[in-house]
Amino acid sequence: MSEEMYAKLTQAVIEGEPEDAELLAKQALEQGLDPLTCVNEGLTKGIQKVGELFASGEYFLPELIIGAEAMKKALAVLEPAMVGDQSREVVGKVVIGTVEGDMHEIGKTLVGTMLIANGFQVYDIGVDKSAAEFVAAVNENDADIVGASALLTTTMLQQKKLIEALEEANLRGKVKVMVGGAPVTNSFATEVGADGYAEDAISAVDLAFRLIDAPA
Amino acid sequence: MTRIEPLQANFDLKVLNKKQLKQVREATLYVLENVGVRFPSDRALDIFQEHGAMVDKDSQIVRLPAEFVLTAMGKAPRSFTLFGRAPDTELLVGGGHSYFATDGCGVETIDFETGDRRLSCKDDVAKMALVADYLSSIAFFWPMVSAQDYGRLAPLHELDAAYNNLVKHVQTETVMGEDLARYAVEIAQVIAGDDDLREKPALSSLICTIAPLCQDKEGIEAAMVFAEAGIPVGFMGMPTMGSTAPAVPGGALTIGNAEAVSAMVLMQLIAPGTPVFQSLLVSGMDPQSAEYLVTLPEKYLCNVAAVQMAHDWGVPALGGTFGLNHAEPATWQLGRDSVYTALMCALAGTDITIGLGMLDASTLLVPEQIIFDDEIYHNHRILARGLDTEMEGIAVDIIENVGPGGHFLSHKHTRSHLRDIWIPELTHPRMEPEDNQNGDIRKRARDKFNQILAEHEPTPLEEAARHEIDTILRNAEADLGR
Numbered sequence: 001m002s003e004e005m006y007a008k009l010t011q012a013v014i015e016g017e018p019e020d021a022e023l024l025a026k027q028a029l030e031q032g033l034d035p036l037t038c039v040n041e042g043l044t045k046g047i048q049k050v051g052e053l054f055a056s057g058e059y060f061l062p063e064l065i066i067g068a069e070a071m072k073k074a075l076a077v078l079e080p081a082m083v084g085d086q087s088r089e090v091v092g093k094v095v096i097g098t099v100e101g102d103m104h105e106i107g108k109t110l111v112g113t114m115l116i117a118n119g120f121q122v123y124d125i126g127v128d129k130s131a132a133e134f135v136a137a138v139n140e141n142d143a144d145i146v147g148a149s150a151l152l153t154t155t156m157l158q159q160k161k162l163i164e165a166l167e168e169a170n171l172r173g174k175v176k177v178m179v180g181g182a183p184v185t186n187s188f189a190t191e192v193g194a195d196g197y198a199e200d201a202i203s204a205v206d207l208a209f210r211l212i213d214a215p216a
Numbered sequence: 217m218t219r220i221e222p223l224q225a226n227f228d229l230k231v232l233n234k235k236q237l238k239q240v241r242e243a244t245l246y247v248l249e250n251v252g253v254r255f256p257s258d259r260a261l262d263i264f265q266e267h268g269a270m271v272d273k274d275s276q277i278v279r280l281p282a283e284f285v286l287t288a289m290g291k292a293p294r295s296f297t298l299f300g301r302a303p304d305t306e307l308l309v310g311g312g313h314s315y316f317a318t319d320g321c322g323v324e325t326i327d328f329e330t331g332d333r334r335l336s337c338k339d340d341v342a343k344m345a346l347v348a349d350y351l352s353s354i355a356f357f358w359p360m361v362s363a364q365d366y367g368r369l370a371p372l373h374e375l376d377a378a379y380n381n382l383v384k385h386v387q388t389e390t391v392m393g394e395d396l397a398r399y400a401v402e403i404a405q406v407i408a409g410d411d412d413l414r415e416k417p418a419l420s421s422l423i424c425t426i427a428p429l430c431q432d433k434e435g436i437e438a439a440m441v442f443a444e445a446g447i448p449v450g451f452m453g454m455p456t457m458g459s460t461a462p463a464v465p466g467g468a469l470t471i472g473n474a475e476a477v478s479a480m481v482l483m484q485l486i487a488p489g490t491p492v493f494q495s496l497l498v499s500g501m502d503p504q505s506a507e508y509l510v511t512l513p514e515k516y517l518c519n520v521a522a523v524q525m526a527h528d529w530g531v532p533a534l535g536g537t538f539g540l541n542h543a544e545p546a547t548w549q550l551g552r553d554s555v556y557t558a559l560m561c562a563l564a565g566t567d568i569t570i571g572l573g574m575l576d577a578s579t580l581l582v583p584e585q586i587i588f589d590d591e592i593y594h595n596h597r598i599l600a601r602g603l604d605t606e607m608e609g610i611a612v613d614i615i616e617n618v619g620p621g622g623h624f625l626s627h628k629h630t631r632s633h634l635r636d637i638w639i640p641e642l643t644h645p646r647m648e649p650e651d652n653q654n655g656d657i658r659k660r661a662r663d664k665f666n667q668i669l670a671e672h673e674p675t676p677l678e679e680a681a682r683h684e685i686d687t688i689l690r691n692a693e694a695d696l697g698r
Contacts, residue, residue, distance in 0.1 A: 016628075016631065056647075057646035057647050060631075060634055060635070061625055061634075062625055062626065062627070062628075062630045062631035062634055063631060065625050065626040066626055066628065066631060069626055103621065105621075105622075105623060106623050106625060109623070109625070110625070
């Protein structure tokens with residue numbers, strides 16, 4: 001019975017059915033299933049499979065993103081039901097967003113999705129976020145990594161401001177900074193003192209694993 | 217898996233307006249009635265004479281009054297079916313699709329293993345048939361090179377190699393003369409099984425005329441055998457401006473038109489209703505060396521005019537594309553010229569089109585060239601399709617749903633339609649293998665070719681059919697020698 005439910009959750013993520021995933025999560029709780037096991041045996045297996053299918057070229061970005069959406073919908077039901085010190089196992093915690101003055105959303109959403117698919121806990125704070133807002137999110141979520149996106153030559157300097165703000169808040173020692181976006185380059189990343197730069201969402205995942213020193 | 221993705225043009229490219237089309241038609245009819253066409257075949261001359269054409273047996277020239285031509289051409293069908301030996305490989309020629317085929321018939325091959333340039337052989341035909349069976353750009357097959365290891369029986373062995381490695385329709389462009397044609401009909405009958413070849417034409421034929429205004433004896437005599445057996449026959453005029461035709465495109469078109477039409481008329485006299493089709497490949501010559509030139513703007517215009525002229529006679533058109541004067545695959549020149557030949561022919565509504573996979577003016581088989589041409593074909597296929605502006609094609613509800621500032625990446629509509637956007641595989645491979653990290657496009661093409669050759673398994677010909685064809689080949693050898 002429970003095995004069947006885990007398999008259905010896995011399938012809802014693989015097939016990218018957010019509504020089904022949410023409904024299944026509710027049913028699982030009604031049946032008295034352990035929410036953490038639902039995540040580990042159901043959703044995580046699903047998102048791993050999605051990641052594999054994407055890596056092998058079979059899945060495209062929409063399948064990847066809708067798969068992650070399905071996982072998020074189900075997590076939103078299951079996580080609040082976890083008891084005591086239960087929490088799902090994550091590779092690392094990432095705060096991600098687009099810098100102040102910049103409304104570009106897609107790049108950081110893709111990176112966030114790829115990180116989710118690879119087992120990271122991702123806090124996507126949205127677009128047009130000030131350095132202070134990034135710092136607050138890092139504090140609040142005890143993040144290991146912060147990812148800042150900038151798509152304009154006029155906003156990329158905000159990435160430098162963010163790094164300075166993290167230093168002022170004495171967080172720079174415990175949080176790694178990765179930067180990205182169309183105008184951003186490796187040398188720019190070094191120049192502003194970031195820990196790493198990635199060209200696309202796939203290499204961003206490799207970078208994140210490297211930064212927290214975890215096996216990919 | 218064997219697949220065919222035909223091209224369907226939503227455009228109607230024309231280079232001749234109504235008045236111009238009428239001018240060329242009238243010129244053609246004038247030439248047919250007053251100048252005539254030479255038929256170096258007693259049998260053909262007798263048939264023309266029996267039906268009341270003006271025949272001069274000494275000069276072998278046949279003259280055809282306009283009324284005679286129009287009456288005969290009125291019997292030729294505008295559409296007909298070409299039979300392949302598997303489901304979903306039948307082609308309705310003249311039904312609004314453009315079906316593409318390989319090029320032929322070459323005499324040299326870049327060796328599949330060594331890369332050396334050598335004489336072509338039967339095994340080359342077999343290998344290319346297998347690859348053509350796989351590629352969805354290929355709807356039917358022209359044996360691509362001559363089976364030179366079989367001497368004068370080469371054309372029959374080309375058919376054997378084709379049928380054994382491909383389930384799609386086969387069209388021969390090399391079976392010439394009554395004798396070979398009879399054996400070719402026998403082979404086709406094996407493929408059609410118990411059915412009449414008229415119902416299931418497992419073979420069709422393309423015969424070249426000789427400019428100016430002559431038929432080839434062996435060609436026309438083979439054509440007569442085919443017409444009697446119900447095998448569709450096409451005629452291709454290949455006038456060269458300045459040498460075998462006047463140095464003006466209109467004159468070249470008129471000469472080619474007269475040659476092809478006179479042959480199609482003969483087919484209708486022999487067997488009224490015989491499926492026929494027409495092709496005109498106008499070329500130019502280098503004004504000093506007389507080298508055959510096909511990469512000329514005039515030639516491209518003539519390609520389109522030729523499609524219009526075939527349709528004006530009420531028969532399907534065969535377009536000749538790709539296969540240009542290039543020694544190397546993947547050159548900018550090839551990209552340029554394929555647009556002018558293949559795309560322009562397709563937009564003009566050519567019914568069947570040959571030409572994928574050869575270089576050096578259709579004489580040299582370069583294995584990976586068919587992969588390049590396949591990709592260009594699919595580009596053209598999408599271009600010819602045009603744009604969808606129906607509800608699902610505009611998706612205004614989805615635009616409304618996402619609104620300003622959002623994105624469409626996570627929308628199910630995107631998921632279901634993103635795959636409809638065709639992405640060139642050679643320039644945008646999904647994965648680059650370890651041994652090609654610098655993205656050598658020729659290596660990509662070659663790898664794909666090798667993979668198809670190694671992995672594709674066409675539905676084999678039934679044992680009994682294979683045996684019957686072997687017997688026919690043995691009989692032909694005993695009868696005609698090699």
